[in-house]
Structure formats: structure tokens, C-alpha cells
Amino acid sequence: MNEAQILLVTTASIAFLHTILGPDHYVVFTAMGKARGWGLSRTLRVTLFCGIGHVLSSVLIGAIGLVLGAQLASLIEIESMRGDLAGWALLAFGLMYFAWGLRKAGRDRSHSHLHSHGEVVHDHEHDHHAEHMHVHDQHARHSLTPWAIFIILVLGPCEALIPLFMYPAAQQSTGLVITVALVFGFVTLATMLAAVAISSMALDRVRLPVAGRRYAHAVAGASVALCGVAISFIGI
Secondary structure: OOHHHHHHHHHHHHHHHHHHOOHHHOHHHHHHHHHOOOOHHHHHHHHHHHHHHHHHHHHHHHHHHHHHOOOHHHHHHHHHHHHHHHHHHHHHHHHHHHHHHHHHHHHOOOEEEEEEEOOEEEEEEEOOOHHHHHHHHHHHOOOOHHHHHHHHHHHOOOOOHHHHHHHHHHOOOHHHHHHHHHHHHHHHHHHHHHHHHHHHHHHHOOOOOHHHHHOHHHHHHHHHHHHHHHHHHHOO
16 A cells, blocks of 8 residues: 555544544434434434534644644644533533433422312322423424534544644645545544444333433433543543
8 A cells, every 4th residue: 555545544543443432422412312312313413413513623723724834733732622622511511411301300200199079089190390391392303402512522623633634734735635534524424423323223222111211311411421521531
């Protein structure tokens, strides 16, 4: 293989590992899709939408850096700052969603009421949230959750992409720079979609008890928050 082919194979390998080792690339979408009752097709659409923004943001920063003649260290520092910001944003969003999920689980808890009609006494179960479900159903399609995830993923960097730009830039090969960006983006998106599809289908096989389903949003929020912890404190 020539140097260009080696670079492209390396780019594809790094893109795959970068995605698999970053739980924010797929755990977030699987958890939120399951909690919010999205079908697989919608979960994958949201993943693709956010993934494109995630990749393009780093491509744009890298391209601007190359045009301005920025040094590799400067671009990596910018990406590192974006990574810190994305990690904290993911942690904050996860904690807020976790708190909301716990509150929702409390509202959804059913309980019994006794009713007396003359000599006939009966009871029935209900929850304080059921009478308002029609309001939530009307707004389900207009959830801000995908947009929140999109913004966080756009903030999140593809740190591995920047060094890959340097070799073709040094060779003044614009075509190879573009090819590197396309290969990195394609492999990243394909890996994200495959990981989300596999994990979502695996979760669909898990039959949770009613009590477990009540806490689905809280569990999703905790999962997102843990991704933020992994990025902010572990450096994944």
C-alpha cells in the first residue's frame, strides 16, 4: 500500500476505536430512545442527526485551523477544551433528566381509592399522572431532548481527526484532506448507528416489570450522567 492508502486505513481504524471507546456516541441514544419510547428508526434518525453535527464541528475547526496555519498543539488544545465542555454538559443534562425521571416515577405510582354507592363498596387504582397523559402525548413529538443531545454532541470533539489532517496538509493535498474527513465521518457514523441498533435491539429483549418501567427515565438520566463522568473525570 502507498502512503495515502495507509493513512486512510489508519483513519478508518481510529474512527472506529474513537467511537466504540466513547460511550457518549451510542449509550446516550440507546438509553434515551428506550426511556422515551422511540422506535428503532427514530432512535437511529436522532443518532445520525447528532452524529453528523458531531463530526462536522471538528471538520470545520480542523479546516479553519489549516487555512489559518494553526499549529497542531493549538488545534488539539481547542478540541480538549470542547471535550471538557461537552463532558460537563452531558453530566448536567443527565443529572437534570435523572431528577425529572424520579419525579415522574413518583407521579406515576398508582394507589387505591374506595368508593361507596349505597351498600356497594368498591375500589380502583389510578395515578395522579394518568389524567394528564393526553397533554404529554400531544407534546411527545415535539420533545426538546434530541436538540439537547445534538447541542452536546456538537460541542463534543473528534480529537483523533485533527492529527490525521496534518499529513495531507503538509503534502498540500487538498483532495486527501477531504478524503480523510469523509472516511473518518463515514466510519464514525456507521459505527454509531450499528452500536445503537445492536444495543437497542438487545434492550428490547429485556422485559422489565411495571415498577422497573416507571423508573426508565431516571435510569436513562443516570446513564447519560455516567457518560459525562467518564468523559470529565476518566478522560474517555
